[in-house]
Each structure stands twice: as structure tokens, then as C-alpha cells.
Amino acid sequence: xxxxxxxxxxxxxxxxxxxxxxxxxxxxxxxxxxxxxxxxxxxxxxxxxxxxxxxxxxxxxxxxxxxxxxxxxxxxxxxxxxxxxxxxxxxxxxxxxxxxxxxxxxxxxxxxxxxxxxxxxxxxxxxxxxxxxxxxxxxxxxxxxxxxxxxxxxxxxxxxxxxxxxxxxxxxxxxxxxxxxxxxxxxxxxxxxxxxxxxxxxxxxxxxxxxxxxxxxxxxxxxxxxxxxxxxxxxxxxxxxxxxxxxxxxxxxxxxxxx
Amino acid sequence: xxxxxxxxxxxxxxxxxxxxxxxxxxxxxxxxxxxxxxxxxxxxxxxxxxxxxxxxxxxxxxxxxxxxxxxxxxxxxxxxxxxxxxxxxxxxxxxxxxxxxxxxxxxxxxxxxxxxxxxxxxxxxxxxxxxxxxxxxxxxxxxxxxxxxxxxxxxxxxxxxxxxx
Numbered sequence: 001x002x003x004x005x006x007x008x009x010x011x012x013x014x015x016x017x018x019x020x021x022x023x024x025x026x027x028x029x030x031x032x033x034x035x036x037x038x039x040x041x042x043x044x045x046x047x048x049x050x051x052x053x054x055x056x057x058x059x060x061x062x063x064x065x066x067x068x069x070x071x072x073x074x075x076x077x078x079x080x081x082x083x084x085x086x087x088x089x090x091x092x093x094x095x096x097x098x099x100x101x102x103x104x105x106x107x108x109x110x111x112x113x114x115x116x117x118x119x120x121x122x123x124x125x126x127x128x129x130x131x132x133x134x135x136x137x138x139x140x141x142x143x144x145x146x147x148x149x150x151x152x153x154x155x156x157x158x159x160x161x162x163x164x165x166x167x168x169x170x171x172x173x174x175x176x177x178x179x180x181x182x183x184x185x186x187x188x189x190x191x192x193x194x195x196x197x198x199x200x201x202x203x204x205x206x207x208x209x210x211x212x213x214x215x216x217x218x219x220x221x222x223x224x225x226x227x228x229x230x231x232x233x234x235x236x237x238x239x240x241x242x243x244x245x246x247x248x249x250x251x252x253x254x255x256x257x258x259x
Numbered sequence: 260x261x262x263x264x265x266x267x268x269x270x271x272x273x274x275x276x277x278x279x280x281x282x283x284x285x286x287x288x289x290x291x292x293x294x295x296x297x298x299x300x301x302x303x304x305x306x307x308x309x310x311x312x313x314x315x316x317x318x319x320x321x322x323x324x325x326x327x328x329x330x331x332x333x334x335x336x337x338x339x340x341x342x343x344x345x346x347x348x349x350x351x352x353x354x355x356x357x358x359x360x361x362x363x364x365x366x367x368x369x370x371x372x373x374x375x376x377x378x379x380x381x382x383x384x385x386x387x388x389x390x391x392x393x394x395x396x397x398x399x400x401x402x403x404x405x406x407x408x409x410x411x412x413x414x415x416x417x418x419x420x421x422x423x424x
Contacts, residue, residue, distance in 0.1 A: 039415070041412075041413040041414075041415070041417075041418045042412060042413040044418075045413050045417070045418050045421050048421065048422075049421070070422060073418055073421075073422055074422065076418075077415050077418055077419060077422075080415055081415060084399055084415075087399060088398075088399055091397075091398070135422060136422065136423050136424070137423075139419045139420075139422030139423040140419075140423040142419055143416060143419035143420060143423060146415070146416065146419070147416075154399065155364055155365065158360075158364045158398050158399070158400065159361070159364060161398065162357055162360055162361055162364070165357065166357060169350070169353055169354055169357065172350055173350070176341065176347070176350065179340075179341035180341045180342060182341070183339050183341045183342060187339075228365055231361060232358070232361050232362070235354060235357050235358045235361060236358065238354050239351070239354050239355070239358065242347060242350060242351040242354060243351075245342075245347050246344065246347055246351070248342060249342040249343070249344050249347060252339075252342055253342075
């Protein structure tokens with residue numbers, strides 16, 4: 001009877017373990033993101049530095065060359081920025097949501113991306129008419145806009161994608177916890193003091209991971225800005241849960257005979 | 260004296276003739292069956308099978324006892340998949356990757372790629388670092404892949420800063 005139960009656990013465990021390994025990677029596809037490195041700015045900026053290097057007053061031809069270099073860099077920057085935001089936007093579009101209640105979050109981010117794209121497109125139209133000072137001002141404005149608008153949007157989007165992926169990790173941890181509890185019961189080790197404590201610790205940590213995960217979800221739904229701490233805390237609690245699982249594995253291994 | 264007479268009379272006691280004849284018949288028939296059991300092919304096969312299986316089972320039992328087999332070895336935790344460290348490791352690694360990506364997301368661009376936050380009991384797996392770098396790139400997080408060499412890449416922010424001068 002006992003060995004029959006063990007066989008059942010082994011089989012069930014094998015199937016679930018296979019799913020565990022695959023689950024976290026299955027629904028998240030981020031292949032559409034703009035591949036960094038394709039925006040080669042280093043050589044263009046270096047060229048501009050060389051042009052700016054001379055002391056004294058520049059001749060009109062020198063100024064024109066510098067202006068053209070500036071315009072070229074601005075064009076590259078805006079093209080790269082558009083590629084960047086479109087990549088992130090596609091990531092969000094492709095994202096599988098764990099529940100329907102998160103659809104407004106996805107839509108909100110999608111709208112923000114559309115506004116960002118419109119902003120960059122509008123800046124592109126300004127380039128042709130720029131002078132040297134105008135190019136400096138435009139660069140400054142775009143930089144400020146990116147810091148104030150795009151950086152928080154990008155950060156929130158990546159956080160949301162990471163959070164969505166975390167749902168599969170939490171689910172896997174729950175399944176793992178249930179299996180371990182069953183195995184320990186089957187082995188009649190529930191009364192062992194060390195194992196009892198480790199199992200309780202794992203449950204406490206997993207519960208904390210779920211609670212903080214829920215806080216993050218609420219922050220996303222309510223469009224609040226304090227999602228970062230709970231997002232990280234949830235993962236840290238999940239990591240602690242797995243540390244407990246490892247300790248349990250070791251403790252059970254010590255009790256059961258070696259062959 | 261009376262007692263002696265009574266004992267002498269016991270000699271005269273005889274069994275009922277019919278009962279004696281019936282008992283004799285029954286006894287003689289049994290003896291006949293014991294002495295010569297009926298032989299048939301089915302009975303022979305059954306007996307062979309019984310003997311054979313007994314020998315095989317006894318041999319198997321001896322093999323199990325002296326051949327080093329033990330049920331216990333199938334119960335060690337490494338065979339209990341829910342507690343299998345390898346299975347646990349795969350899931351813990353996925354969490355490590357998420358933690359690192361979360362950290363990178365809130366840092367300035369071009370930060371050196373940090374090492375795993377958890378898994379204090381194991382050495383850093385280069386495969387995890389590689390996976391973090393890959394996923395960070397896919398998410399558009401700018402990172403440099405080593406902690407010693409500063410990146411030579413010019414980010415959009417750096418280029419804009421240069422242009423605004």
C-alpha cells in the first residue's frame with residue numbers, strides 16, 4: 001500500500017516537475033523588443049566631438065558640417081527611440097494576462113505607447129528646420145521628456161511583464177509546496193521537529209510572496225506608482241520559500257537511508 | 260465374586276453383523292483409493308506447475324534477500340521528485356533571473372550585470388547570467404555584460420546630453 005502511494009507520487013511529481021520547468025517560459029514572449037546595439041550612436045557622437053574640438057571661431061562650412069552631424073544624430077536617436085517603444089509595445093500586446101481584471105492595465109500602457117510614438121514622430125518633423133542652437137534645445141527637450149515620461153513608462157511596462165511572468169512562478173511554487181507536503185506525510189515525517197519547522201517556514205514565506213504579489217497587482221490595476229517594492233519583495237519571499245524547499249530536501253535525505 | 264462373573268459375561272458381547280459388514284466395506288474402499296490414485300494428464304500438469312512455481316518463487320526470494328535488492332533505495336529523497344534538488348534548482352533559477360531583471364529595471368542604464376541574489380549555497384551559474392543578459396536585452400534594459408569593463412556603447416540619453424551642449 002505504502003509503495004503504491006510512493007509510486008503515485010513519483011509519477012505525479014515527474015509530470016508536475018516537467019511542467020514546472022516549462023511553465024515559467026511558456027507564455028512570455030519578448031522576442032519583438034527592439035534589439036539594443038542596432039542603434040549605433042558611438043561613432044556619430046565621436047565624430048561630433050571631433051568637429052567641436054577646434055578652438056576659436058568656426059567658419060560657416062564648419063558650422064554647417066556640425067549642424068548636419070547634429071541632425072544626423074537626432075534622426076538616429078528618434079529612429080532608435082521609435083524602435084525601442086514599438087518593441088516594448090509589442091511585448092505588451094503579446095503578453096498573456098493571468099486575469100481579465102488586468103486588461104485595463106494593458107490598454108493603458110498601450111495608449112501611453114501610442115502617445116510616445118506620436119511624440120517622437122512630431123519631433124522628427126522638426127529636425128529639417130533646425131539651426132545649431134535649435135538642435136541643442138531639441139536634444140535637451142527630448143532628454144527631459146524621456147526622463148520624465150518614457151523612463152517611468154518603460155520601467156512600469158517591464159515591471160508589468162515581469163509581474164505577469166511571476167504568476168507562473170508562484171503557481172509552480174504552490175504546486176511544489178503541495179507535493180512536498182504530501183510526500184512528507186507519506187513518509188510519515190510530519191512529526192520530525194526540523195522538517196515541521198522548515199515546512200511551516202516555507203508556508204509562511206509562500207503566503208507572504210502571494211500577499212505582496214497581490215499588492216503589486218492592485219497597484220497596477222489602480223495605476224499607482226508604488227508597485228516596485230512589493231514586486232521585488234514578492235520575488236524575495238518566493239526565493240526564501242525555495243531555500244526552505246532545498247533545506248527540506250536535505251533534511252529528508254538525512255533521515256531516509258542511503259544506498 | 261460377582262464382579263468376576265460380570266467380567267466373564269463381557270466376552271459374549273458382539274457387534275451387530277450388518278454394521279460390521281458395512282464398516283468393513285467402507286474401510287476396504289478407502290484403502291483401495293489410497294493405494295491406487297487415479298492418474299490423469301491434467302493432474303500431472305497441475306502438479307508439475309505447482310512444483311515449478313514453488314521452486315521459482317523460492318529462488319526469487321533468495322535472490323531478493325542475498326542479491327542486494329532493497330525497497331528502501333526507491334524511497335530516497337532524490338527519487339522523490341517533489342524533493343529532487345535538480346527540479347527545485349530549475350524553479351529557483353527562474354526566480355533568480357526574475358529578481359535580477361527586476362533589479363536591473365530600477366537601476367540606471369549601463370549598470371554592470373549583477374550576480375544572483377539568492378542561491379547562496381551554490382556557485383553562480385554562468386548560464387543564469389547569460390539568460391538574464393538575454394532577457395534584459397529583449398526587454399530593452401541596457402546593461403554591460405561584465406562588472407569590470409565599462410561599456411563603450413553610447414545610449415540615447417548620453418547622446419542627447421552631448422547634443423544639448
